[in-house]
Amino acid sequence: MSYPEKCLRGIINESFLEDGKVTSPLFYFDNKHRRPDGWIELSINWHDDDNAIDSTLKQRRESGELKFKAGVAILPRKGLDEIKMWDSIGGRLAYERQPLSENKYHGNILLNHEVSPRIAKMIAASIALTTSQIIPQYNE
Amino acid sequence: MNTAITQAIGTRPVSPCREVRYSPANETFGGTLNERFAPILSAIDSANSSRSIIRNAIDPKLASRAENILQTIEQSILILKNAKRDLRNLPPVHVYNPDDGSILIELASQNVRAGFTIESVPEESGWYFVTMTAHGQIGASENLQDTNLEKIVIYILSLTLAYS
Numbered sequence: 001m002s003y004p005e006k007c008l009r010g011i012i013n014e015s016f017l018e019d020g021k022v023t024s025p026l027f028y029f030d031n032k033h034r035r036p037d038g039w040i041e042l043s044i045n046w047h048d049d050d051n052a053i054d055s056t057l058k059q060r061r062e063s064g065e066l067k068f069k070a071g072v073a074i075l076p077r078k079g080l081d082e083i084k085m086w087d088s089i090g091g092r093l094a095y096e097r098q099p100l101s102e103n104k105y106h107g108n109i110l111l112n113h114e115v116s117p118r119i120a121k122m123i124a125a126s127i128a129l130t131t132s133q134i135i136p137q138y139n140e
Numbered sequence: 141m142n143t144a145i146t147q148a149i150g151t152r153p154v155s156p157c158r159e160v161r162y163s164p165a166n167e168t169f170g171g172t173l174n175e176r177f178a179p180i181l182s183a184i185d186s187a188n189s190s191r192s193i194i195r196n197a198i199d200p201k202l203a204s205r206a207e208n209i210l211q212t213i214e215q216s217i218l219i220l221k222n223a224k225r226d227l228r229n230l231p232p233v234h235v236y237n238p239d240d241g242s243i244l245i246e247l248a249s250q251n252v253r254a255g256f257t258i259e260s261v262p263e264e265s266g267w268y269f270v271t272m273t274a275h276g277q278i279g280a281s282e283n284l285q286d287t288n289l290e291k292i293v294i295y296i297l298s299l300t301l302a303y304s
Binding site: 024030060116130 | 240
């Protein structure tokens with residue numbers, strides 16, 4: 001499976017931005033999204049083409065409101081690959097494609113549920129640190 | 141005259157729009173604020189404004205432990221200041237109350253993030269220190285249980301300064 005150089009993490013609201021940077025909690029893995037195979041999913045979109053960012057910014061909830069009111073964070077995949085190699089991670093961080101009918105770019109960053117909260121939050125901070133750019137939401 | 145100037149106390153508005161007192165470090169500056177004082181105000185100011193987030197935390201035990209860490213951070217900043225460390229690059233202190241009910245106290249710059257995570261299960265609380273690839277891509281973390289908090293906080297703040 002091939003992956004592009006970058007992926008996108010939508011920023012739900014302004015509380016996930018501080019001093020021009022994304023906050024670490026933007027990358028917290030929620031146990032509610034744990035799968036039967038033991039992986040916890042963190043939704044992303046893959047930057048497969050020039051339309052990926054626009055498509056992500058235009059995503060809406062069922063209610064019709066914009067999903068990512070504060071924009072999109074761009075993450076280099078290289079950063080994720082480097083974090084995956086840490087001894088303390090031990091192969092328990094991964095990523096995948098998971099295209100949806102309404103979103104062909106969709107994928108996940110995956111964390112094994114056995115990872116302790118402390119390590120999970122260190123990983124979240126590391127991912128936040130790799131953010132190369134924040135694309136703001138369009139003015140409606 | 142010089143004695144009067146040295147002892148002069150001035151005020152200067154700082155963000156977020158409240159005045160704090162300062163003592164000029166050297167009267168030859170003519171009362172201009174010595175910039176070495178500014179970062180301390182910035183870091184401790186942000187720690188102070190973060191207290192409202194701690195007070196609003198649902199779990200009072202969590203809030204109490206977070207307050208203890210915040211106070212230790214403030215004291216450590218003053219220790220570093222008294223040791224004449226250059227604190228201009230020390231990032232502000234921010235507190236978050238994420239959806240999982242924990243509390244995060246974090247200092248974040250472009251190159252480094254240092255955080256203290258306070259969990260409802262004390263054994264799961266910890267600290268972390270991470271840097272960018274260009275700065276060695278450090279990823280360090282440990283439990284806060286049975287840790288000398290004062291020592292680890294000042295160590296992490298020193299590291300944060302070194303890499304910021």
